[in-house]
Amino acid sequence: MELRRPNTTRTVLPPLAVTVGMILLWQAVSASGAFHESAFPSPLAVLRGFSEELKNGRLINDLITSLFRVSCGFVLATALGIPTGLWLGQKLAARLAFLPIINFFRNLSPLAWMPFAILWFGVGDASAIFLIFLSAVFPVILATMAAVANIPTVYFRVAQNYGINGLENLTNVTLPAILPQVITTLRVTAGLAWLVVVAAEMIAGRDGLGFAVMDSRNGLRSDLLVVQMIVIGLIGVVIDRLLVQLTRIQSVRWGYEH
Template sequence: MSAVEPATSESAIAAPPRRKVSWWQPRAWATDLLPFIVGIAIWQALSSADIWPKVLFPSPLEVAQAFVADTKSGVLLVNLAVSLKSLVLGFIAGCVIAIPLGYLMGLHRLSRNFFDPLVNLLQAIPGLAWIPFAILWFGLGQGAVVFIIVMSVFFPVLHNLLTGIRMVQPVLIEAVQTLGAGRVAVIRHVIFPATLPNLMTGIRLGIAFGFRSLVGGEMIASTDGLGYAIFNAQQYFQSARIVVGMLAIGIVWLIMDRLLLRPIEVRTTMRWGLIRDGLDKQ
């Protein structure tokens, strides 16, 4: 046995190769679909039992028929496009304000002392509480809805980012500073990578809260979008179309999470070794 072999074995043990995570594996998709299949089966069983009138509790088949009809007529796609545009604009605006402010408050004590009381006061006010002012300032329409989404997205992103900055271990900063790194290098190579997991959590929560405010805002402050479609269907007792709007929101969220948010997480936090996914341990 050569002298090189032990070293090779030790290095292999110390740094095992990580399996590449793929979100397109059939096994993962089958696991994700199973709860939905069980849920639809329970839904169908309750509908067949005639516990509630059909007008109040539509069957999966009625919802599927309404979904196909609204898709063919283009109503669902038009409302979905309006809602997604409002969500994207509100989310981007909320992040553009929250992320710089979060780093400013987290890295500068005077800024944190100045903004912290105001932020703590405003975070207790739900985004939907801003609807009256949104209508007064922007009128009925997309502007009011976008403003409501901004107020809902801003605080989850800001507070998760602040939490991530507070969790950065001082020993890491001191170790980099002993190597001659300045403040900019510390922020770039230590603080920013360390805050990415919390920032991604804040972004996910921000989008989720943005969806909720989107629906509520469109019900009251808009004349189009998925929220308005749900509210309008309720006025005419079209329960199947109410479920169609609700499912459209949920499906869009799942697609965004699977195709956009998780790949971003893989390419940032997991790639840099900050967190590890359960699939790597299988």
């Protein structure tokens, strides 16, 4: 009902101070000469590298490539995972039959599929999307399934009392009842997918942020390496912040306020 007003002096200043402190520490270590410049680039060198990468356009291209792959893999996994989870959640027999194998794949690192991904799809978009899909689809299935199986019976009885039947049962009861949990899973899964795309591109890519990291390593450009690390981390945060917006939808708030 009542939202606590965000307090600027508590929510903005302390994290800003910590970040500035980290950069100062970074500068101090690099100035101390404990590491060689090529193994520990200074903040200034990274800043120069950043502007260089922006000017030649490579950073933006790699970023768009990686985001495209994550989006494709993630959308595919959601589009397939949610209906599958809905089905498994409603059918106990199917759940018993499929659960062990889904658990197996869920616990198998998607990166182990990399050699097959390259054999089947070659180097490029398709194999990266395939790996992201594999990393996301099983968690989405499992979470949707558990959410459906745990919907209180009382909701379906109420639905029956008030003449909600058939397809309406799915759209007006089942889906809204699982939505908060599904959104939470999508957040976790998107983070996972972002981790996987970088790893996938390091091995099976000719572009993308993961490939850029590998390329910087091969060119001994540790300054660019740091640029890419910062971008990868920031984008991960941005993706999560975007998905958090879904939890602000009025009709799902109940799922987060108990």
